[in-house]
Amino acid sequence: MAPRKRQRLLPNLFRTTAFKLTAVYLVVFAIFAGVILGYVAWNAQRLLDDQIRSTIDAEIQGLAEQQRLGGIRRLVNIIERRSRGPGASLYLVTTPAGERLVGNVEALPPGALDRPGESEIEYARNSDGVDKPSRAIVRVFQLPAGFRLLVGRDVEERDRLGVVIRRAAGWSLLLVFVLGCFASWFVARRVLKRIDDMTETAHSIMAGDLKGRLAIAGTGDELDRLALNLNAMLDRIGELMAGMQQVSDNIAHDLKTPLTRLRNRAEEALRTAKSPDELRAALDGSIDEADNLIRVFNALLMIARLETGRLNDSMTELDLSEIVSGLAELYEPLAEEAGLSLVTAVAPGLQVSGNRELIGQALANLIDNALKYGEPAEGGDAAVTVSATQTGAEIELAVADHGVGIPEADRARVLERFVRLDQSRSKPGFGLGLSLAAGVVRLHGGEMRLEDNAPGLRVVILLPALPPKPVDIAAPTGLPASTELTNPAGLQSV
DSSP, X not given: OOHHHHHHHHHHXXXXXXXXXXXXXXXXXXXXXXXXHHHHHHHHHHXXXXXXXXXXXXXXXXXXXXXXXXXXXXXXXXXXXXXXXXXXXXXXXEOTTXXXXXXXXXXXXXXXXXXXEEEEEEEBSSGGGSSSOEEEEEEEEEOGGGOEEEEEEEOHHHHHHHHHHHHHXXXXXXXXXXXXXXXXXXXXXXXXXXXXXXXXXXXXXXXXXXXXXXXXXXXXXXXXXXXXXXXXXXXXXXXXXXXXXXXXXXXXXXXXXXXXXXXXXXXXXXXHOOSHHHHHHHHHHHHHHHHHHHHHXXXXXXXXXXXXXXXXGGOEEEEHHHHHHXXXXXXXXXXXXXXXXXXXXXXXXXXXXXXXXXXXXXXXXXXXXXXXXXXXXXXXXXXXXXXEEEETTEEEEEEEOOSSOOOGGGTTGGGSTTOOOXXXXXXXXXXXXXXXXXXXXXXXXXXXXXXXXXSSEEEEEEEEXXXXXXXXXXSOOSOOGGGOOSSTTTTTTO
């Protein structure tokens, strides 16, 4: 690693969330460990103190019994023997005037014998240890005739244990701190490396490399999940940008003809029209061409809004059976004019959540396409079938014809904008009807498929179903307001 890069890496490590979190965990763990060690040391000291007090109590009970049996002289003799043993307790017997009679304690703090009961004091066993006194827990008793008895135990073992525990705690906390710092550095360095890789990839994408994607480590951790989601977002952005580019190309290509025709018609009218009626006719034709262009742009705007999902707020519960039946009734005259019969098979009470106008528009596009391209071969079936049934949790809406159909290789392509196959070039339109219908279906969380009707085309829409509502017998019959279209073909001409 280059020195300059290392210099930048270290400050970045200390600023990473991973390092900060690890440092916080280290401090919390150190405090917890310190509390635990302190609690252990306090309990060990208390246990040793209790043992010392128990030993002193046992000594006192034995000495009291001897004093009761043999008086002060017997007590002095026993203490003198016990004081000489190795590891003996502390003993001291004094006269009423405070003069030492027997014992293994040479020096006591002033007034120590004047305080009956238990206390912790400094003492010396001989005159050589006065400068470095030891500590002990002692009890002082008043004997008959003013004599005083001191019995105690040295607390050196307790103090030594405390030193050992404090030393162990210090080394343990130091080790925890060192290991914690190393762990913080290691974790932060790994996380920072992955973040830096993501940042470099993001910079390359911003610089124009739209095919760049974030690396996946394969561990399944939160960074992998973030990278997967970001890659999916980048894929979607790439698809939208490719779609925008394709739309721009298609607009430039497919709208050039109507714009040229509009210009030529206006130019011809200016050059050849000799009466107001001829100018009016030319103006009417120009208005028709302009209306076609407006409808194309409205369709493009609607598709864009569908792809961004900005129409979700207009979703309501709908009776799909009513919508399908109403549109089929509206299209029956158009089917008769085209020499076709419109057959409906709609199950009652089909409930969906959606936008009435959008679903009606999508279905109108499909019916209009079926009427345009569903003319059968000589002697073939001249029926266009519109059906709606419920299968489990889905509603299947289908429009089928017996026309030329769409080859399987082109079925995915015709759902794109401005795509028109060779056999449809002679019909009016711009190739946006199926694209708009597909966008409506995606917005409603459904699926649209193009199938072979042998012969012809069968367009199937699957939508999530809602539980059916009770049928109101007294409800008025007739078409819903949204299906009473002044132009039942809607945007089919695009």
